[in-house]
Amino acid sequence: MEILRCEHLTKEYGEGNTKIKALNDVSFSVEKGEFVSIVGPSGSGKSTLLHILGGVDKPTSGKVFVEGTDMHGLKEDKLAIFRRRQIGLIYQFYNLMPVLNVDENILLPHLLDGRKMDKERLDMIVEQIGLNDRRNNLPNQLSGGQQQRVSIGRAMFSRPAIVLADEPTGNLDRKNGQEIMSLLKKSNREHKQTLILITHDESIALQADRIIYIEDGKLTKDERIRVLGGNN
């Protein structure tokens, strides 16, 4: 079942001679429960693509449909609500709220949606990300790996349609990086969580079901590595 489809996405920056095409007519779709890696060299446009898919950036032209909804056709407030319900964003530099502790950061999108605190799910997520003994810590009291786990917990908590991760291991050492990837894969396999991940680390990309190659803003290759729902 198709969960995401983008059609002819183009993103341009600047004007006249300084105009740069970060994305050039990119179209693809993603099935529910699929784990997709987007790879490409620095400046290829992969982060721009991810941010447009996440609704935090707008395309110059083209459309993004998530579960049939034209995301960028929504008004600002509707888009914000759409983001907190349907999209889970994981950044390279975690971007946690420094004044919220682990529990509060994880709960943030859920609370923003005006829903009551789901203690059971919170306990489960905290257990899954392995931060049971750090629940009352503020972000500056956590290591980089721990902060990224919190950001994964935050992205997963509301059971979004898609989780988008922008180089989630880019700021971590190999061991921590592996742990984060295990966490993401586990969520993808066990909870059929659709996952789109940006990386320029080939070993990480190869852990996905499918790899999309971007170069100079163009989709150059779309390669399926394993069958959806297949084992590692």
Place this chain on the structure above:
Amino acid sequence: MRNRNIVHQVTREYMKKNKKRTLTTLLGIVFMVMLMTCVFVGKDTSVNYLEKLASLERGSWHICLYDVTDAEYEQIKNMDDVEQVGVSSTLDYTVFAQSAKEDKPYLHIKSYSADAFALHNIGVLEGRLPKAEDEIVINIEAVEDGADIKLGDTVEAMMFKRYIGKNANSKTTTVFPGGFQVAPGEYLEAPAGFPHYWENDDFYENHEFTGKAFSYKVVGFIEKPSFEKNGAAGYSAITYNNGALVAGDEKNVSIRFDLKNNGNYDKELEKIVGTDCDMEVNSMLMAFSANSPDSTINGIVNLMSVFFVVLIIGASVVLIYNVFNMSYEERSKYLGMLSSVGATGKQKKSSVYYEAFSLIVVGLPVGFATGLLVVKLGMLALKPHLDTLLGMYSGESLDKVPLVISFVGVVFTALLSVITVWISAYLPARKIGKIGPVEAIRGNDGKDTKKRGVNKLAIRLLGAEGLLAANLVSRQKKKTRGLIGATAMFMIVLIITTYASKALTTLVNYAMSEDGEVNTRMKFDFVAMDTGMSEQGWADYEALKERVYNDETVESCIEYYDGMFLGRGDKSIYSQEYLDAYKEIMDVYNVPEDVQKQEIEGLWPSVNFIGLDDITLAKIVELTGADKDIMYDKSVRPVIMVQSGELSTDKVGIRGYGKADLKLYEIQNMVGVNKGETFEVSVLNTAINDFESFPLTVAGFATNSQLEEYFSFHTDMIWVITDMETTQELVDIEMSGDASGYHEYDKLLYIQFKDKTSRLYNELYDMHLETMNADDWEGMVVISGSLFDTVTIKSAINAVIEILLKCFVALTSIICMLNLYNSTKGRITGRRKELAILRSMGMTEGQMRKMLLLEAGNVLMRSVIIAVVVATPILILISKVLIKMFGKVSLGSPVGVYLIATTIAAAALMLVTVITHNREKSNNILEDIRRESI
């Protein structure tokens, strides 16, 4: 190669990079210098202007001494600080045969030296001033009144003194308007400006010729001198004297001082001429430079200057400190880098000082110039107001408002500005100097290390926005401190300035309250009055009353029977509070205990009556909650007793105990009688020439605040409000016999129109004009209410002080507002990344605004606590100092001031938050998230 200071160079680059922040600091400094300039130059300029304006009325002399001897005159001339001395002499009266007015049959002649002419601001309207002792100038009103006199005419003057005598067989003392009293058998010299009264069987006027005779040539006509009283029997005429030739003890000396040294000039002069010498002080002129003999006025002027400067410095320190503190994190990064390559703590500190002082180099001249401009524009804006206030008295105004820039003022402005900037920069500089290179670069200096549980309460009550708002304040204390400080400072300045202004105004109001015991506060277009001089007047008054009550164009009408001094009561009517205050006044005069006891035993209070028409009395019964059963009981004479009163060293002089500094005692309960109680007052029955007892029953009590629409009492006497009948009954007793020479009890009708074009209105206006043109007031007179709008000099000073205080509150609030705006802006701008993350997490615009407003509310709550904690002891101190200086005056509860300040701060904080958020809002979430600094 030039040796360049790398720290300063980096600081300069940093300042260029952070243009907005640099500009805010500069603006803060400019504002501070501007306000300091306003205080120092503004004070000098306004004092100079007000002095000039005030001198238009009475002249530019500061102190006048009468009947000074030659030796005393020489000593006075040689006193330090004496700028100019004029000599004048009173040459008594001569018959002015050319006069066209029967009640102005004399010339009252004085002689002036050239300096005296200058000091007394004698304005020549025609001709010139006299230059020889046989030349004279005369009040031009003589000509205007039809006197047959012109320039070049000769006046033959046979000088005499006027005496008033009273027949020994009269039974009563005659009290003339103005207070001059002549008892049966007495023969007294008439005071200066005494009017011409037609003699009757009771008293007579006699002229005693001095034997001096002069022949004067009229060389000019002058405007009426300020010393000539309205209704005086003689037109003023002034001849010339050369100072030295005025006979020994007949010299009157007018002195102008150089007031820079703020000396006790009256006391210094008393050392020369003794305390018995008649001394007159041009208080109005001296008050503005804090040299008034009235210590209250001096105290207020000096206190205001100190108060202004302290608050400006306080507000400026917080603003500039906040700006430096806000830039601390950013600055600590580049200074950390410099530190890692060997910059010392001293060098790091010098970065802050370098920035501060390079800004003051620019800020000082710009602020000073702006301050001069503000003073100039402010004075020009205030000029019409001041001219109206003061000019109505003198009928003149000044064309220009020159800026007065004193060297001391400039030095003080510069010095205090530099000190303020140094204080503001000191703490951030010290902090920067101490921080190590690694923690500076990482920016983790002082990060919160406490573990925090989930703020469930905030979530339950206010959702995610509440959680974030609560945590953003409580878990980022250092970052929020600036904003809380700015808001608290805004409130503290508002609370202190508003309260102190209110307190000063209250004090000024007390210290300079009008001389009248009771001031009517009713609004009225006309007041009709039966002067009691004729039967016809009474009939006219009653007829008018009838018309007024039946005229539809009349909005309201109040009949008021003025029964001042009608009765006398036992001292037991006074409350213990009054007696205690009276005792304290005597303590101020250092009256010994035994004399105090005698004074209190000898009290025989005057009981004064206000009779009111039934409708107005009913309203007052409602307002005061008086007992209606008593009030409308026909078997008793009911009264509402006025409880508000005041005692002061101004009102109470203790014979033989000299002059005391002014102390005020506000009295909440003047009387010690109870509701329902009946007490006796004594009323003089002129038929038997003895006092008669008259019982009054207390129906209730009234205070100034309850009566604010009708009257305001500034009295140390007992006042009672009752009906017209009771007042009439008392008046009838007093008037039952031969009451000539007694005080007249006037009935007044205050009339307010809703239609100011009506026939009755126009008729009354014509009657007002007739009254104004009449030589004497006889029968019924009508006066326009607009005539009562004229202000006295005291109320002018009061109004000027009120205006200046309001300007000051506004100007200091601007600094605080700038600080608040800057802190809010800094907080929102510095959190762009956090806000962008929240937006990327799905926070809507409405939620963000709610969060920011909740956060502002949280900041406000903390600021209110700080403001209350800081401001309360300051308010207590202010009130204690003011009470210590000026007396026991209720300065009012500060609760209202706290509420006003909280409301204004809340509105300002919310408004600035919303405006700043809207202005700083960016649509580019990604760009904001990628920002390096938080």
